[in-house]
Amino acid sequence: MELQEPGKSLPIKAWYYNPSDAHPSHPHQYSPNREVSTDHLHKLGVLTWTQIETDQFENNKFLNKIKTVRGYNYEEVLTVAPENLQNFEENTRRFFMEHLHDHEEIRFILDGVGYEDVRDFDGKWIRIEIKKGDLIVLPPGMYHRFSLDSNQFLKALLLYQGNPTRIQFERNPETDLMEVRLDYVQSVLEAQMLHAATEVEEKVLVEATEALGAIAV
Template structure:
């Protein structure tokens, strides 16, 4: 059995990140834009669904099916905006620092727009636009960072397998050696396979 999203789903928008001096909330696109396909994101281990209904999401059958099949049994709603998040400037700077988690990062966007940046196999940044109706899953150990768009507002449902640890491991030589580290080097022929219907096992790591 495969998860088939109802209706015709559009691919999530993604492109190679242009490292200009512009604020992280800008799109950071090259001219012309260097688009990245959803298939390529899937090869990296990133799972995406789009155009999921957000109204009364608690009763959304498709969303609930994803939660059941992938073992997401804890959730919370987070609003990232100056008037909603304490220490907004400090927290958004921290979100944009390159880091990884020892568990999946799952975000279902209820409103607003943001960007998830992930590393390609050769280390280049890929920017993924996440907006209302999008659901994105980053595998454990994948280096990434997050930014709001220029509207500075995003409301998301955060999903977890079990009770969340909410630990962010900022990139350093030690994180490269962590057991959970996702293989993203262009020279590697071994890439972790993540079945879209199967919950992913996370590893228990001590806090540093």
């Protein structure tokens, strides 16, 4: 599905997470930074758009187009900051616990900066920076976690398909067996790895055929 707004093609920033002892609000980048492409995120099932205007977002035609096409029919604004969110410390610790949802997680960032960490094909963490004007969609069944950056402030529009819910299932052996997790593993992770393996096999076959042709000549 193509929903690329004209002139709004800057990729969202993402990199492999350096598991140091620094606070989760730090960038956790390697030196040099190990960047992750938007194409790689898409293969994991993550959808992203950037530089969407936030002023009077209720009337933003592109944002409304996304909502219509993807069936987002309920929304709410949430501010995650010490003075705005009750039980701030407890909630932010919970947000950073690895978990999944049985529904999409959709966030349109109205102000501030945060991080969504998602698991790569091999289980390594990828950190995605989400900032003002970014919209991110995480698929059902994907393990992830969230953290604010060092400014400790993020204001986001939360979008939902149907009834709103923020239920998170923290990772444990049982969540690995949830239907939504198994669906994600089969339809996204395993499908993409099979596709990549097939591409490698085809490339090897083509190279071998060309080599044999050169010998024959």
